[in-house]
Amino acid sequence: MPTISADDLKAPGLRQRDAAPRLRALLDAAVDAIITIDQHGIIESVNAATERMFGFTAAELIGSNVKVLMPDPHRALHDDYIQRYLMTGERRIIGIGREVEGRHKDGNVFPVDLAVTEFQANGQRMFMGIIRDISDRRAAEHAAQARLDELAHAGRLADLGVTTSTIAHEVNQPLAAIVSFAHACQRMLAGGRADEAVLRDALSQIAEQGERASAIIARIRGMAKKREGHTEQVSVNDAVDGVLGMLSRQLRFEHVNLDVHLDPELPAVRADRVQVEQVIMNLVMNAVDAMREMTPEARRLVIVSARRDDAVILTVRDTGPGLDDKQADRVFESFYSTKSGGMGIGLSICRSLAESHGGRLWAESTPGDGATFHFELPARS
């Protein structure tokens, strides 16, 4: 098994004869795959993690072209990449690091972080690649993105709930016209008083109104495509964790200090998980928005879950400017907003979501002392 030359080790204080086995141990203990190649792309050494990650033995890899570890198109182009770098010195990856894909011996392609450095050994230009398998991280990101999509969809569904009555009314118009036209035609035919022109006109009206109805239905379907709500046992604490996880980057970016107290004994609630998360997300985002004018030190978001009798109460408190009594009532109305760019939709939807679960959503506030929102859900078994 080849080893990296002790010449490459610049650590002072180590005696040369100890250096090689120490380095070997260090390389094999690494979680990341570490591979050295020459300027032709031929693998000179690999560590143990490389074997685990790619499924090849060291013996299979040493002396092979490193492109066996890459899926197309990089597999086909890698020799050119090296040549281009050697000729132009233009760095695409060396010293930069980027997310690329690796190829397992079984053909499976997986996402990796790749960092490459260049060094000289025995008078030759060599490259060392450090490769980290980021499948888990990518899967988590995908899951988070999927949850965000789902939440966004739930938002559209809730909007739909608000406008269902309007849409149903719209569909009823063409339906009423269709049944009336059709019935009129039947009566005229039965009475032997059918004027062909009148019938023809009525029939084309029926067709037209049918199209009008289906256009309306298509619009609804577009809005409601994905899923119907369904209830399950939901842990409000998990929902809070999930939402904070999804918003963690944003909360850090906004310099919000989090203060979370979740009651470990909290009973589960029967609810549509996505809708519960949507309400929580809305409350958290409103709190973040409300605190934007405060200094970063003054931005404190307090989230408390607690049991009260047969209910679970989630309290979300911010240190923003707060609401006066009138605002505390009105924020739940449609199209009312205290935000300059606010649509005034979020809280009205949240309240109807809370109520559709047999729960409540209300606000308390002292102007100048932040706003507190309480989200209560019945904890029936």
Add this chain to the structure above:
Amino acid sequence: MSDGPRVYVVDDDDAVRRSLRLLLESAGHLVTDYSRADAFLDACGEHCRGCLISDIHMPGLNGLELQSTLEERGIGLPLIMLTGHGDVPAAVRSLKAGALDFIEKPFDPQHLLAQVARALALDASRHAARAEEAHRGALLARLTPREREVVDRVGRGHSNKVVAADLGISERTVELHRGRGMKKLEVRTVAELVRLLDDAGATGGATGA
């Protein structure tokens, strides 16, 4: 516009209005339709007979406002309110304010036609009652005050002798007024006179007595 009974249709949706018109015409009704409540109000007065089918949701004056305006103007057309999804509270308000029925869109055409027939029958009987009342009023207006005094008492079952004593006139004079009065009222028997006076009394047409 002819003064015969018609079905007035007020709906802002062109397709619904046209289809209702054809449906009603196929059932033999005369139809006038309007896309706006105020246009109907401009055209319609106390002389309008028949019934009204109105949508509850309309831009401008809505169905409920139309209903209350008709009420204020004393236009007593039987009203069938057309409602959409989720309009039940408004429809109930409309019923309480005297609408004959509310029908949810999309409706069963048979049911709609049946309700229209009912509305027209109601309007016809109201109209007949008003006509009779007007006729009775006209008959009673022919009487002189003395004739009215006499026939009122005869109608209450008093004999000529009692009426004569009551009014301080001779029995012969009572007979004379009674004969003339009944002739003017176009009744031949006391029983007919009693019924006429009762009907007039019931509708507030009688005076004195």
